[in-house]
Structure formats: C-alpha cells, structure tokens
Amino acid sequence: MSNDIILDFQNVTKKFPGVVALDDVSIQVRRGEIHGLCGENGAGKSTLMKILAGVYPYRSYEGKVIYEGQELKLEDRAIRQAIEDGIAIVYQELTLVPGMTVGENIFLGKEPVENGSINWNKLYSETREILNKYKLDVPPQAEVRTLGVGKMQMVEIAKALSENAKILILDEPTSALSKAEIDKLMEILETLKSHGVTCIYITHKLDEFFRITDSVTILRDGKAITTQPTADFNQESLVRNMVGREMKERFPKGNRQPGEVIFKVENLQAVDPNEPSRKVLSGVNFELKRGEILGIAGLMGSGRTELVTTIFGEYGKITEGQIILNGEKLRITSARDAMQAGISLVPEDRKGQGLVLIQSILRNISLAHLNQFSAFFRIDQDAELAAATQQGKNLSIKTSSLQAQVDSLSGGNQQKVVIAKWLLAKPKILIMDDPTRGIDVGAKYEIYKLMNELAEEGVSIIMISSDLEEVLGMSDRIVVMHAGHSNGTLNIAEATQEKIMALATGIA
Numbered sequence: 001m002s003n004d005i006i007l008d009f010q011n012v013t014k015k016f017p018g019v020v021a022l023d024d025v026s027i028q029v030r031r032g033e034i035h036g037l038c039g040e041n042g043a044g045k046s047t048l049m050k051i052l053a054g055v056y057p058y059r060s061y062e063g064k065v066i067y068e069g070q071e072l073k074l075e076d077r078a079i080r081q082a083i084e085d086g087i088a089i090v091y092q093e094l095t096l097v098p099g100m101t102v103g104e105n106i107f108l109g110k111e112p113v114e115n116g117s118i119n120w121n122k123l124y125s126e127t128r129e130i131l132n133k134y135k136l137d138v139p140p141q142a143e144v145r146t147l148g149v150g151k152m153q154m155v156e157i158a159k160a161l162s163e164n165a166k167i168l169i170l171d172e173p174t175s176a177l178s179k180a181e182i183d184k185l186m187e188i189l190e191t192l193k194s195h196g197v198t199c200i201y202i203t204h205k206l207d208e209f210f211r212i213t214d215s216v217t218i219l220r221d222g223k224a225i226t227t228q229p230t231a232d233f234n235q236e237s238l239v240r241n242m243v244g245r246e247m248k249e250r251f252p253k254g255n256r257q258p259g260e261v262i263f264k265v266e267n268l269q270a271v272d273p274n275e276p277s278r279k280v281l282s283g284v285n286f287e288l289k290r291g292e293i294l295g296i297a298g299l300m301g302s303g304r305t306e307l308v309t310t311i312f313g314e315y316g317k318i319t320e321g322q323i324i325l326n327g328e329k330l331r332i333t334s335a336r337d338a339m340q341a342g343i344s345l346v347p348e349d350r351k352g353q354g355l356v357l358i359q360s361i362l363r364n365i366s367l368a369h370l371n372q373f374s375a376f377f378r379i380d381q382d383a384e385l386a387a388a389t390q391q392g393k394n395l396s397i398k399t400s401s402l403q404a405q406v407d408s409l410s411g412g413n414q415q416k417v418v419i420a421k422w423l424l425a426k427p428k429i430l431i432m433d434d435p436t437r438g439i440d441v442g443a444k445y446e447i448y449k450l451m452n453e454l455a456e457e458g459v460s461i462i463m464i465s466s467d468l469e470e471v472l473g474m475s476d477r478i479v480v481m482h483a484g485h486s487n488g489t490l491n492i493a494e495a496t497q498e499k500i501m502a503l504a505t506g507i508a
Contacts, residue, residue: 004034006031006198007052007167012063013048014056016408019392019400021047022061024220029167034189034199036209036230039219039242040440042043042398045202048219049169052200052478053089054078057279059304068166075190092172093351094152096159098145102138103127104261106159123137135191137184150181161197165354168192169200174208177450178300187211206235206439220244243442244507251473254452258476262460264324268304270316280316282484288429288437293451293461295475298504299467305348305462308431312338312345316326325428337366342428346418346435348464350411354418357407362388363401364406372424389419396446419450436470448474468497482506500504 007029014022022044029035037045047281050056057078058348063183067073067085074081096105103124104111105232112122127140136154144152153173160168163243171191173180189199201213209216209230218226218241220484225241233241258404270281281303290296299303309315311323313332323342332338339343347353355364365388366373373384388402395416399409406417417434422430436444451474471478478490480503 004030006068008066009048010064010128012051012065013052014044014051017400018184020106020222024063025219025222025224027217027227029162029198029200029213031198032193033335034193034201034212035212036213036216037200037202037219037223038206038209038216040237040442041269041412042221043242043440044222045217045219046171048292049089049340050200051137051169052081052082052087052167053169054082061473063132079420083163084226086164086166087169088163088165088167089169089178090156090160090171092175094149094156094342096144096152096155099143100146101141101143102131102155102184103140103151103160105144105155106130107318109158110162126162126399127158130162134161134188138419140175148181150177150184153177153181154188155187161192164437167198167200169202171202172204172438173201174203174205176251181492197478201458204438206238207368209233209238210235210245217241230428239441242367242440246285250445252449252452254449254456255410256291256293256452256454256455256476259290259458261287261290262326264322266322266324268310268318268321268323272320273315273317276317280484281310284321284484284486286479286486286489288460288462289476290460291455291458292476293455293474294463295471295478296464296481297471297478297500299319300466302504303484304481305433306484307481308345308462309347310434312343312431314345319419338365339425342425343431344422344427344429345431346422348433348437350415350418352419355406355414360399360403361392361406361409361417362402364417365391365402365424368421369424384453386421387424391424394423395420397434397454410425410441410443415439415443415447419447429460429462431464433464437466468500471500481505487488 005028009025009027012025014020025044032114039045051061051191054074058073059074076228097108106127107123112119124140130369131138131140136158138151138154144155177185192199201416213230215227216227216230216233220242264287265284266282268284269279272278272280284307296304306316310318315332323332330341332341353356356367362385370379373380392402397416397420398413405412409417436447451461463474472495475492477492478484478500480500482504483506487506488498
C-alpha cells in the first residue's frame with residue numbers, strides 16, 4: 001500500500017437479515033485529504049463508516065479494512081479501540097450532555113484526575129488548547145444548552161479531536177446549520193486538513209462536495225460505483241452515478257389546479273406556553289387553496305416551525321387571531337383537535353418527533369390511527385396490516401418486512417414512514433416541515449412527486465423548507481416569515497431568491 005494511503009477498504013461485504021448492505025466494496029482514502037462519500041439513502045455509506053468506527057466489529061463483515069498499513073481488527077472494545085487508534089466519528093444527531101460545560105463534554109470519561117479528584121484547571125486549559133489549535137470559537141466553560149446548533153457541532157468536532165484523531169468522519173454535519181455556520185465549518189475543515197487530519201465527509205448537499213472535498217466515492221445499492229477527484233464531476237454526473245439514471249429535472253412538474261380558499265389564518269399571535277412573556281408569533285396572515293402547495297420560507301428563528309406546530313395544537317398558546325377551515329373557526333388545543341379537523345403534520349425532526357425508533361414500521365404507520373382498526377376492545381390486526389401495506393406500496397418504502405424495526409431503515413425511508421402515518425388519516429391539509437431534510441436526491445424526487453399527486457387529488461399542502469430552490473421549485477405561492485410574523489406573500493411567477501431574502505430579512 002502506498003505511503004499516502006491511510007485507509008484501504010478491501011472487498012468489504014456486510015449482510016443483515018434479508019439485506020446486503022455492502023457488496024464487495026473497495027475504496028482507498030489518501031492521508032490528509034477530505035474524501036466525500038456520496039449516495040442515496042440505503043446505499044451503504046453509514047454502514048461502511050460504522051465498520052470503520054467499530055460499531056460493527058471485526059468478524060461481523062467479510063473483507064478487510066487496512067488502516068495505516070495494518071489490518072484493522074476491532075473486537076471486544078470495538079468503539080473505544082477505534083477512538084484510541086485515532087478514528088473518530090461525528091454523527092448527524094448530536095451526542096452532547098446539555099447540562100454540562102463544553103470542557104466537561106469534551107473530556108467526559110477521560111477527565112484529568114490528580115489525587116483522586118478532577119483537576120478542573122487542567123481540564124479547561126487543555127480544552128482551550130484544543131479549541132485554539134483548530135480555531136473553534138467556543139467558550140470552554142459555557143453550558144452546552146446555551147449554545148446554538150452550530151457551536152454544538154464545533155464541540156462535537158473538538159470532542160472527537162481531543163483523542164488525537166487521525167481520521168474524522170462527519171455524517172451530515174450541516175443538516176441543521178445556517179449559511180454562516182456552514183461557512184465556519186468549511187474553514188474548520190480546511191484547518192484540520194492543514195494539520196494533517198484526514199476527513200471523510202458525508203452529505204446530501206451536493207454543492208458541499210464541490211466546495212470542500214478533494215475526491216468523492218459514490219455508493220449505490222451497497223456497491224462502490226466509482227472514486228474520482230471531485231474536479232472530474234459536475235452536479236449532473238454526480239447525480240447520475242448516485243441514482244443510476246438520468247434526472248433531467250430536480251422538481252417534477254405536476255398538473256396542479258388550485259381551487260377555492262379552504263383555510264385561513266388571520267392575525268395569529270401566540271406566546272411560548274412555558275414562558276408566556278415571550279411572544280413567538282406576532283401577526284401571521286395567509287390563505288390556503290384546495291389542492292395548492294403553499295411554501296413557507298424564512299430564516300432560522302423567523303417562526304416557521306412555531307407557526308405550524310401552533311396550528312397543529314402542539315406548541316404556542318394562541319392569544320389573538322383565528323384559524324378558519326371551510327368557513328368554520330377552529331379551536332385547536334392539541335394534536336387530537338387538529339387531526340379531527342383534518343390537519344396532519346409531518347414534523348421537522350423525524351427521529352425525535354415523528355417515529356418510535358424501537359417499534360416496527362407497521363406500528364409506526366398505524367400508531368396515530370389505531371381507532372380506525374379497533375372494535376370491541378381489540379385491534380383488527382389484519383385491517384391494520386392491510387392499511388400499512390398499502391401505504392408502504394404507495395410510498396415505495398424499501399424494506400424486507402413491515403415488521404422490521406423502523407430504525408433499521410435509511411433516512412429517506414424513515415421519512416416515508418412518517419408521511420405514510422399521516423396520510424393514513426386522509427387529511428384535508430398536510431403540513432410538511434422541511435420534508436426532504438437529510439435525504440438524498442432520489443428520495444427527494446419521490447417525495448416531490450407524491451406531493452404533486454396529493455395536491456392533484458385535492459389535498460392542500462403547507463411546506464416549510466430551508467432550501468430556497470426547493471421552495472421556488474415546488475410552491476404555487478410563498479409566504480415569507482420574519483420575526484414571528486408573515487412579511488409578505490409571493491405568487492410563484494414573481495418570486496425570486498432575492499425577493500424572498502428581502503422579505504425574510506425585513507428589508508422589504
């Protein structure tokens with residue numbers, strides 16, 4: 001193996017019951033490079049990285065992993081051993097303890113101890129050294145709960161680097177970051193590269209590959225399709241290799257014909273129920289037509305999610321204004337009220353709010369609607385299975401069985417399960433909060449097609465998205481939020497990114 005190859009996967013195959021997750025995968029990663037790992041959900045990216053990080057130990061897979069010229073054999077203490085060998089992973093879901101300080105989190109489980117007690121001065125001075133070395137702008141003694149998501153991501157990276165990591169794996173590191181935070185992360189990665197750290201970078205945001213990576217490996221259906229310098233790709237060729245087919249348009253053109261106005265929000269104002277002095281909505285107005293896709297845009301903190309969760313009865317306490325459906329004023333104080341009115345919500349956080357990860361796919365689809373299958377104090381399991389099976393087929397959920405645990409699915413298929421659950425209610429209004437966050441281009445396209453089909457059938461859709469191209473590509477009209485209120489509504493024919501940002505920042 002060449003001296004500049006730090007990592008060499010040789011014919012790696014990993015099988016689960018009924019599924020071949022990795023099929024004879026061979027990839028080489030050069031020392032000190034930023035290596036992109038690209039592919040649809042379920043392509044095998046996370047499985048490969050879990051092998052490298054020791055989540056799946058040696059002997060649970062076929063083939064070899066050569067690390068620094070030696071075969072990597074992670075066994076009994078697999079995860080700890082990987083860390084000690086200089087392999088660190090930062091997962092998409094943060095793993096910090098909110099009530100502890102930055103320093104305590106970074107040194108959790110390896111605190112410097114002298115004479116039987118923790119040497120706090122040493123802990124914080126070493127924390128400061130790590131943060132300064134990699135230009136991470138985070139106060140060592142700040143409680144993690146007081147930090148924004150971007151700063152938390154920096155703490156996760158610092159925690160990984162505190163073990164003198166030689167390889168840092170970043171799995172969807174920017175999924176919850178603002179543009180400024182993403183820019184800062186890119187600076188940090190360049191700093192790590194200058195210090196000789198090798199990074200493996202996983203993301204569904206294709207522009208980030210071209211911005212930061214030196215080379216890219218594409219996985220598809222568990223196979224390594226190609227590894228090439230990033231400069232050899234363009235966005236079209238990257239997508240074509242990922243999905244195995246041409247995708248001539250990112251946003252499929254539906255045949256929507258929005259009808260009459262069926263839903264109105266008038267001067268909606270609401271406060272945080274846990275902190276009534278804090279107003280979260282300060283005058284929101286919009287109308288929704290039958291069979292329309294209404295986009296809601298705005299910067300982080302503008303009140304987008306607060307708006308839809310308040311409409312769904314699960315967040316803000318309404319102090320003024322009204323919600324009207326088909327000419328009738330609604331009084332929604334809980335999700336049950338919203339569901340009975342014909343409103344469903346696909347939440348922003350699918351794992352935290354949309355799924356019960358230890359339950360089966362079947363149970364997740366049917367859970368919110370068991371009353372549909374109950375009679376004489378029992379569940380009609382045949383009817384439940386039939387309904388869930390039909391939803392699985394309608395949404396093309398890729399699984400060997402509906403009895404499989406939902407956390408065994410890829411992110412895109414988990415999102416389809418959340419959508420299937422809420423479609424089982426046959427809603428009049430479907431609210432989708434960042435419905436394609438963290439999923440690949442192929443799965444996004446399927447969800448876009450489904451949205452078109454639902455709208456064509458007369459379902460009205462409210463879609464929040466942080467991706468302005470998605471808002472412009474899928475909406476009939478766009479409501480722009482700023483500082484808790486609706487700052488304007490744009491027809492799609494007149495909407496541009498510039499106009500949306502002018503309204504979102506309060507300039508217009």
